[in-house]
Amino acid sequence: MNIASFTFQTLDWSSIKKEDYQGITGYATWQVLMMNDIWVRMVEYSAGYLADQWWSKGHIILHKR
Numbered sequence: 001m002n003i004a005s006f007t008f009q010t011l012d013w014s015s016i017k018k019e020d021y022q023g024i025t026g027y028a029t030w031q032v033l034m035m036n037d038i039w040v041r042m043v044e045y046s047a048g049y050l051a052d053q054w055w056s057k058g059h060i061i062l063h064k065r
Contacts, residue, residue: 011040013031016033023051024050024052025048025049025050026046026050027049028046029043030042030043
């Protein structure tokens with residue numbers, strides 16, 4: 001993974017398309033902004049969501065509300 005520098009910016013999440021991904025149970029809703037090799041994602045999980053995969057690179061930031 002190459003984490004290149006990028007300009008600080010404020011994201012307007014309402015302008016980024018939402019996509020639903022089915023899990024083994026439930027679903028996750030993703031909004032993705034790509035900057036070079038970095039994906040900035042807002043992910044919302046439905047109740048009972050169970051992933052059918054996991055990213056081998058892991059996650060750098062996790063924010064729980």
